[in-house]
Amino acid sequence: MPTHPRVYSAHHAAFAKTKFGDGGSSTPEFDFIVVGGGPAGCALAVRLAESPAGYSVLLLEQGTTVEQNPELQNSTRLPLLTRSLHGSSFDVQYPTVGENQFAHKELKINNGKVLGGSTCINWGIWTRGPKHDYDLWAQLTGNQELSWDAMLPTFKRIERQTSVTVDSPQGPISIRSSSESPRDNYWSGTAALSLEQAGFKRLLNINDGDMLGYGELVENVGEKGQRATANEYLKKTSAAGLEVWTAVRAEKIVFEGEGGDGKTRAVAVSTHVGLVRARKEIILSAGAVQSPHILLLSGLGPRSQLDTHGIPVIHDLPDVGQNLWEHPFVDIRFKLRSDKRRDTAEDLASLRTAGRHLDKWANEGKGMISGIPVEWFTFTNLKERIEPILNKDSSMTEYEKSTLLRPTVPHVEQFLHYGHGLTAAPDPFQSSYISISNVLLTPRSRGSVSLAPGSFNAAQESPCDPIDPRMPRIEVNQLKEEVDREMMVASIEKAYDVLSSKAWEEFLEPQEKPSREAILEIIKERLTTLWHLGGTCAMETTFNKGVVDSTFRVHGVEGLRVADTSVIPFPISAHTQAVAYAIGEKAAVFIGRDHP
Numbered sequence: 028m029p030t031h032p033r034v035y036s037a038h039h040a041a042f043a044k045t046k047f048g049d050g051g052s053s054t055p056e057f058d059f060i061v062v063g064g065g066p067a068g069c070a071l072a073v074r075l076a077e078s079p080a081g082y083s084v085l086l087l088e089q090g091t092t093v094e095q096n097p098e099l100q101n102s103t104r105l106p107l108l109t110r111s112l113h114g115s116s117f118d119v120q121y122p123t124v125g126e127n128q129f130a131h132k133e134l135k136i137n138n139g140k141v142l143g144g145s146t147c148i149n150w151g152i153w154t155r156g157p158k159h160d161y162d163l164w165a166q167l168t169g170n171q172e173l174s175w176d177a178m179l180p181t182f183k184r185i186e187r188q189t190s191v192t193v194d195s196p197q198g199p200i201s202i203r204s205s206s207e208s209p210r211d212n213y214w215s216g217t218a219a220l221s222l223e224q225a226g227f228k229r230l231l232n233i234n235d236g237d238m239l240g241y242g243e244l245v246e247n248v249g250e251k252g253q254r255a256t257a258n259e260y261l262k263k264t265s266a267a268g269l270e271v272w273t274a275v276r277a278e279k280i281v282f283e284g285e286g287g288d289g290k291t292r293a294v295a296v297s298t299h300v301g302l303v304r305a306r307k308e309i310i311l312s313a314g315a316v317q318s319p320h321i322l323l324l325s326g327l328g329p330r331s332q333l334d335t336h337g338i339p340v341i342h343d344l345p346d347v348g349q350n351l352w353e354h355p356f357v358d359i360r361f362k363l364r365s366d367k368r369r370d371t372a373e374d375l376a377s378l379r380t381a382g383r384h385l386d387k388w389a390n391e392g393k394g395m396i397s398g399i400p401v402e403w404f405t406f407t408n409l410k411e412r413i414e415p416i417l418n419k420d421s422s423m424t425e426y427e428k429s430t431l432l433r434p435t436v437p438h439v440e441q442f443l444h445y446g447h448g449l450t451a452a453p454d455p456f457q458s459s460y461i462s463i464s465n466v467l468l469t470p471r472s473r474g475s476v477s478l479a480p481g482s483f484n485a486a487q488e489s490p491c492d493p494i495d496p497r498m499p500r501i502e503v504n505q506l507k508e509e510v511d512r513e514m515m516v517a518s519i520e521k522a523y524d525v526l527s528s529k530a531w532e533e534f535l536e537p538q539e540k541p542s543r544e545a546i547l548e549i550i551k552e553r554l555t556t557l558w559h560l561g562g563t564c565a566m567e568t569t570f571n572k573g574v575v576d577s578t579f580r581v582h583g584v585e586g587l588r589v590a591d592t593s594v595i596p597f598p599i600s601a602h603t604q605a606v607a608y609a610i611g612e613k614a615a616v617f618i619g620r621d622h623p
């Protein structure tokens with residue numbers, strides 16, 4: 028793979044001998060080891076390696092590369108084909124436990140398992156999030172470098188606008204808004220009008236920090252409609268000190284020092300192929316499920332849980348794996364009248380029409396396949412609706428008040444699909460749809476990642492298939508809290524208003540707005556996840572001890588950080604990839620400062 032800096036795969040016969048010597052006689056050593064090649068890990072490893080300090084950096088990824096899997100390449104290039112990657116070798120599909128879910132479903136949560144992480148299998152929606160979330164991070168952690176004003180230059184370092192704009196930043200990840208896309212969506216004007224008619228205020232840019240209203244989609248897609256993944260960081264760097272190992276699974280962290288609660292230092296990563304030492308630091312960027320899982324397997328976590336699994340306690344950290352948040356979502360669909368059918372995502376499920384769209388994209392770089400069939404987003408604050416529920420709930424903490432009841436925060440997001448939405452099976456021969464996806468951005472419900480029976484013993488065994496990750500027990504507890512259900516109901520009611528508005532009258536078959544009870548049944552049937560996980564190694568705040576400090580250093584040990592969406596203390600009102608890149612970028616700054 029010539030475009031990347033030195034990339035080695037453990038699948039190659041010579042790998043073990045080259046890296047670990049004959050019979051494993053040597054232990055490779057780097058200044059820094061970054062575990063996990065998703066957006067946070069790639070941004071962090073590249074920025075560290077580009078530092079003038081001349082660090083040597085090893086990036087470890089359990090999956091293989093897109094280039095090693097040519098049969099999946101087209102699907103990773105085109106966001107609209109994302110669905111075909113679900114269940115492929117690039118996808119972990121984390122199983123979850125369903126007992127506390129409102130819908131009692133055992134979800135399988137897709138997650139990338141390939142160099143580039145979930146950016147290779149995601150939808151390509153690009154949202155930085157509201158400035159008020161970052162300002163609250165800064166306020167609650169006491170670190171002003173996490174405020175919106177301090178994050179803005181970080182986002183500009185990541186992004187590259189495909190159109191020429193006045194203040195055009197030039198980072199590795201190309202982004203564009205839907206009006207700059209050659210997608211040529213027939214429904215755009217009608218959809219915008221319907222949002223106006225439903226009372227939404229037009230936003231000029233959904234990424235300028237103020238998000239209440241409706242605005243255009245921004246997507247991380249390059250000039251030819253190709254998805255920009257975290258691999259862009261690796262392709263664009265010439266840093267000599269960066270080495271990438273793929274198909275290598277990190278099992279646990281190895282410590283030296285006193286143990287117990289004394290000074291203990293992380294010095295090496297035990298992988299399924301051998302031990303690798305870090306002279307300065309080890310950083311976990313393995314995502315919101317695997318970063319806490321690796322900590323637990325290494326002896327950092329709630330003492331009682333570690334004792335139950337027979338894992339020697341390095342440091343008692345009760346919050347590891349707790350506070351798991353995610354964004355639940357539910358599609359509402361209205362049928363297009365049969366004589367009004369035009370291009371929608373259903374076309375891609377029919378060979379005849381999909382061929383036409385594929386040809387158009389291949390020959391002209393245009394058409395609906397050159398992006399996702401979404402153009403408009405809405406963001407709504409529901410403070411007035413949820414305050415009465417929270418006021419009568421005596422378990423409501425100050426922390427929850429400070430995050431949930433802000434008048435500026437978007438509680439729910441909606442996006443308009445030209446097609447059947449993300450959760451329904453395509454139905455090309457029967458009918459075609461316009462859908463609204465309703466996303467709960469600020470759930471109060473929390474889940475957890477914990478050790479599954481046998482995890483520790485399994486982690487000791489070696490070798491095993493490097494791309495078969497260890498599975499912890501995952502509870503997401505979607506809509507467990509009443510207030511979460513209320514926010515979802517409010518969003519769905521609004522979705523009915525939008526799709527029943529005058530603008531859609533001649534195009535859509537009418538549907539009566541269901542009762543509250545009927546909406547709850549719809550939610551039960553269609554509830555799923557938007558694959559945004561976070562919070563499991565949260566930053567310390569005024570209210571919570573957390574797992575890491577505000578520069579992502581793990582409490583109680585030295586030489587170890589977590590840098591990925593796990594550190595986000597409360598659900599951010601945004602799709603999470605831009606935030607993950609920003610966390611990787613920030614971590615490089617914090618680490619560089621500690622190791623001049």
Ligand SMILES: Cc1cc2nc3c(=O)[nH]c(=O)nc-3n(C[C@H](O)[C@H](O)[C@H](O)COP(=O)(O)OP(=O)(O)OC[C@H]3O[C@@H](n4cnc5c(N)ncnc54)[C@H](O)[C@@H]3O)c2cc1C
Binds near residue numbers: 066087154276314559
């Ligand atoms: C189907 C889908 C659609 C999505 N759509 C969007 C979207 O449109 N917009 C958006 O903003 N976000 C979206 N997301 C979410 C976004 O992609 C993630 O939030 C983001 O990728 C998280 O980044 P991360 O670096 O924290 O972790 P990840 O992307 O999960 O990367 C972690 C990496 O670590 C590796 N790893 C894990 N354990 C180990 C180990 N033990 N050893 C070695 N390597 C390991 C994994 O293989 C993976 O490559 C979507 C996600 C999915 C799955």
